[in-house]
Amino acid sequence: MESRNPLLVVEDLSLEFRTRTGVVKALENVSFQIEKGQTVGVVGESGSGKSVMSYAIMGISDPAARITSGRIVFGGISLFEKSQQELQEMRGRELSMIFQSPRTALNPIRTIGRQLEDVIYRHSSFRGRQIRARALDLLNQVRIPDPEKRYRAYPFELSGGMCQRVMIAIAISSNPWLLIADEPVTGLDVTTQAVIMDLIQDAARERNMGTILITHDLGLAAEYCDKIIVMHSGHVVEVADTEHLFMRPRHPYTAKLIGATPNASRDLAELSSIPGNLPDLRAELPACRYSERCERFARDCLESPLPRLGTGAGHLVACRYPL
Amino acid sequence: MKAHMQHLRYVMGENPVTFFSFILFFLLMALGLFGPWIAPYDPLASDTANALKPPTWAHPFGTDNLGRDVFSRVITATRLDLAISVAAVSLSFVAGSVAGVCAGYFGGVTDKLISRLTDTIMAFPLFVLAMGIVSALGNTIENIVYTTAVINFPFYARVARAEANSRREAGFVEAARLSGNGHGRILLFHMGPNIMPPMMVQISLNMGYAILNAAGLSFIGLGVRPPTPEWGIMVAEGAKFIVSGEWWLAIFPGAALMLAVLCFNLLGDGLRDLIDPRMRT
Amino acid sequence: MKRDSLFLIGRRLLQAAPVVMGIIVVTFILTRALPGDPAVFFAGPAADEKSIAEIRASLGLDKSWPEQFWVYLQNLAHGDLGKSISTGQPVIEELATRLPASLELTFMGLFLAVAIAIPLGILAATRPNSLIDHLCRLVVTIGVSLPTFFTGLFLVYIFYFLLGLSPAPLGRLGIIHIAPDHVTGFYLIDSLIAGDLEVFRASFSQMILPASTLGIFALAPLARMTRAAMLGVLSSDFVRTARASGLSRRTVLWVYAFQNAILPVLTTLGMVFSFLLGANVLVEKVFAWPGIGSFAIEALIASDYAAVQGFVLAMALMYVLLNLAIDILYTVVDPRIGLEG
Numbered sequence: 001m002e003s004r005n006p007l008l009v010v011e012d013l014s015l016e017f018r019t020r021t022g023v024v025k026a027l028e029n030v031s032f033q034i035e036k037g038q039t040v041g042v043v044g045e046s047g048s049g050k051s052v053m054s055y056a057i058m059g060i061s062d063p064a065a066r067i068t069s070g071r072i073v074f075g076g077i078s079l080f081e082k083s084q085q086e087l088q089e090m091r092g093r094e095l096s097m098i099f100q101s102p103r104t105a106l107n108p109i110r111t112i113g114r115q116l117e118d119v120i121y122r123h124s125s126f127r128g129r130q131i132r133a134r135a136l137d138l139l140n141q142v143r144i145p146d147p148e149k150r151y152r153a154y155p156f157e158l159s160g161g162m163c164q165r166v167m168i169a170i171a172i173s174s175n176p177w178l179l180i181a182d183e184p185v186t187g188l189d190v191t192t193q194a195v196i197m198d199l200i201q202d203a204a205r206e207r208n209m210g211t212i213l214i215t216h217d218l219g220l221a222a223e224y225c226d227k228i229i230v231m232h233s234g235h236v237v238e239v240a241d242t243e244h245l246f247m248r249p250r251h252p253y254t255a256k257l258i259g260a261t262p263n264a265s266r267d268l269a270e271l272s273s274i275p276g277n278l279p280d281l282r283a284e285l286p287a288c289r290y291s292e293r294c295e296r297f298a299r300d301c302l303e304s305p306l307p308r309l310g311t312g313a314g315h316l317v318a319c320r321y322p323l
Numbered sequence: 324m325k326a327h328m329q330h331l332r333y334v335m336g337e338n339p340v341t342f343f344s345f346i347l348f349f350l351l352m353a354l355g356l357f358g359p360w361i362a363p364y365d366p367l368a369s370d371t372a373n374a375l376k377p378p379t380w381a382h383p384f385g386t387d388n389l390g391r392d393v394f395s396r397v398i399t400a401t402r403l404d405l406a407i408s409v410a411a412v413s414l415s416f417v418a419g420s421v422a423g424v425c426a427g428y429f430g431g432v433t434d435k436l437i438s439r440l441t442d443t444i445m446a447f448p449l450f451v452l453a454m455g456i457v458s459a460l461g462n463t464i465e466n467i468v469y470t471t472a473v474i475n476f477p478f479y480a481r482v483a484r485a486e487a488n489s490r491r492e493a494g495f496v497e498a499a500r501l502s503g504n505g506h507g508r509i510l511l512f513h514m515g516p517n518i519m520p521p522m523m524v525q526i527s528l529n530m531g532y533a534i535l536n537a538a539g540l541s542f543i544g545l546g547v548r549p550p551t552p553e554w555g556i557m558v559a560e561g562a563k564f565i566v567s568g569e570w571w572l573a574i575f576p577g578a579a580l581m582l583a584v585l586c587f588n589l590l591g592d593g594l595r596d597l598i599d600p601r602m603r604t
Numbered sequence: 605m606k607r608d609s610l611f612l613i614g615r616r617l618l619q620a621a622p623v624v625m626g627i628i629v630v631t632f633i634l635t636r637a638l639p640g641d642p643a644v645f646f647a648g649p650a651a652d653e654k655s656i657a658e659i660r661a662s663l664g665l666d667k668s669w670p671e672q673f674w675v676y677l678q679n680l681a682h683g684d685l686g687k688s689i690s691t692g693q694p695v696i697e698e699l700a701t702r703l704p705a706s707l708e709l710t711f712m713g714l715f716l717a718v719a720i721a722i723p724l725g726i727l728a729a730t731r732p733n734s735l736i737d738h739l740c741r742l743v744v745t746i747g748v749s750l751p752t753f754f755t756g757l758f759l760v761y762i763f764y765f766l767l768g769l770s771p772a773p774l775g776r777l778g779i780i781h782i783a784p785d786h787v788t789g790f791y792l793i794d795s796l797i798a799g800d801l802e803v804f805r806a807s808f809s810q811m812i813l814p815a816s817t818l819g820i821f822a823l824a825p826l827a828r829m830t831r832a833a834m835l836g837v838l839s840s841d842f843v844r845t846a847r848a849s850g851l852s853r854r855t856v857l858w859v860y861a862f863q864n865a866i867l868p869v870l871t872t873l874g875m876v877f878s879f880l881l882g883a884n885v886l887v888e889k890v891f892a893w894p895g896i897g898s899f900a901i902e903a904l905i906a907s908d909y910a911a912v913q914g915f916v917l918a919m920a921l922m923y924v925l926l927n928l929a930i931d932i933l934y935t936v937v938d939p940r941i942g943l944e945g
Binding site for chain 3: 565589
Binding site for chain 1: 732840841842844845846847848849850851852853855859860863864867937938939940
């Protein structure tokens, strides 16, 4: 399963925020990898570090964020060794990202056509009329009806679904190798959700593009992802192929998540069946950040290092007493 | 433990400014209350032999064109300057709270009328309106107070209206209504205390502006008459001597004025951060 | 889209009507709220019963208030603000001849403030907690606490008395220069039209101190708003998108962040202008600037009511006009206006 030439390797990544009230250890020893053309789901409750991790990959972390260990290797290149300028040029060309709430993610006082043109101008050799032609072509690709007219529209004149299509058009404009989709369909209605997800999937297949789908909807992840990474409080607690994960979850947290999602279509945000809260990431934390909520808790769960058990076929679990 | 230390350091790091403004505030209050006893000389006593002397140990702020001690005059003036602005701010606070709470609580026509009134006042450049009102009412200190109160009224009315409006449907107001309280009691005992925190912030933010405004009016010759010591009029009198280099006549009362305004502005910012940390800039 | 804008501008003009009416009512009340009997005042100390009654009739004060208000409105419609008792000239003419001096000064002050405040606010917002950010906060805190007349005198002491860099604070031009031919009334522009660089230089050097005084006063609120707006926009979703799309730092900052941040700054500009019109009066007194502020102060001291109320009305109308201009500009810049409101 693990190839010798993966698209993205995140290795031992730790990240913290310096805030007024203390240091928040938002990510700790996060490791995983993604192959070309693979779709990987990152699931977990809000606050589990999913978005922080994707911003770190994109190189657009908050200025208060400090990466304290690890490396990110993208297409064989270590991203932390790149200059700001080089990273800037890679963003939108080799790695792209789309976000939640697409209507606020677009500049409110610029037409969507202009915003698309800005990115095409930046990353391609197209100039003049070619840019407009390319932009219209992209709007067609994301199946926006009547692109000529929408081209001159402002984001507030379009629906959330339409705006997300524009976002996708911007993201895929340079045929990137990796697309990070951060909760791309949260807040959209169910039919639109399916349309947008299909759009992302098609775009990825056509380009052999790797995709990271960040979601708290396990059902969505199950439907679209080849592999799933389960995150909890800044830790990767389990990584497995989608089938394996659902058939035989090893981490108690994953089991709870799946158990709490009977028809695989409910939102994790709506769930209340997992007892306890996420721990305060500013405090001294035990080796296993789930220990406080865990039914299988034993004293040595608090001791570092927490074993990372491989159970074959790329199934990894960070737990002392896995299921 | 580490987090506690960091919090302490953070508080210490931000404290000096608020601490400084507190010191200034108590200094101002002391000067306002005890100024006449602190002042080393009679602020009105002229001594033409010692006119226009630069600062010395005997006269730390120098003497003016009539030989009066500028230091004593600046200190004595504190009471009058503070009295005018405190009186004006109190008036606009009371009137603004009542009007604003009524507008927010009753809504409808009351709201429309009061909002129209505040909008109309705000449609004027406020200092210019103040000049117009003083000229119409007559050039006295009391009218300076009323005028300053009028131009600050909209700020209080707007805050009170917004606060009352957002609490109109609140549980405690509903409960008070159901237990048979009349509008008057609800407004006075239930709304009143609840809108106090934001109104207090408004007062401390507004106080500096009120002082500046009143001093501005006396600078152009309205309200306070010479030889009464007052910062605005002292700067106006000293202005003539700036071009010939006798800077202390105007600069010291001006600096006192600036420090007073700065003090209230800093207090206001500190208070706002305390009550609503999200507003921190 | 174009027709929509025109419609919105029209609607905005209509919305200004009640405000203008409110202003007129207030100035009417102010003219009638004179202490005592205005007729007695205008008749002077030597007047007898008969002459007072004549004056009362000539001023229309014997009529009912609604009738008086109607007359007041009619007079306003003809641009008649009454006569100044100290100069004997119609108030409107007195104001009109002095207005360019005040406007030139106010605009220059506003220009200086904007030219410093906006870059300062942007630099502070893009480099939080840096030296320039602390400088910005210092400027903002001190700036709002400075009495304009104090700043003005301070600058005069430093730049005129100590350094001798500035001319004496005595109006728009020194006595050795002659005012340029009247075209716009703005000496800087008129002197250029006349091709007289010497007068241009002279009037510029006269203006620099009073304009700086006004500028320092207006700087604080503008810098504060620019910084806050920029900070808000820089942490917005769409700037994050722009950064994630790899747009250059310059494009993100100017095209995406700044163009959005300028909208609240524009609103603040209206408020600042209101303060400036007031501060202008004080600055004109300090620098003996022959504008409408100086005129109003003289009128106030001389109890020249018609002149003062004419001044108040003119200033208020100018302020309404400026706010209208800002709203219209806003409508042009922000496509969202009109659909939300």
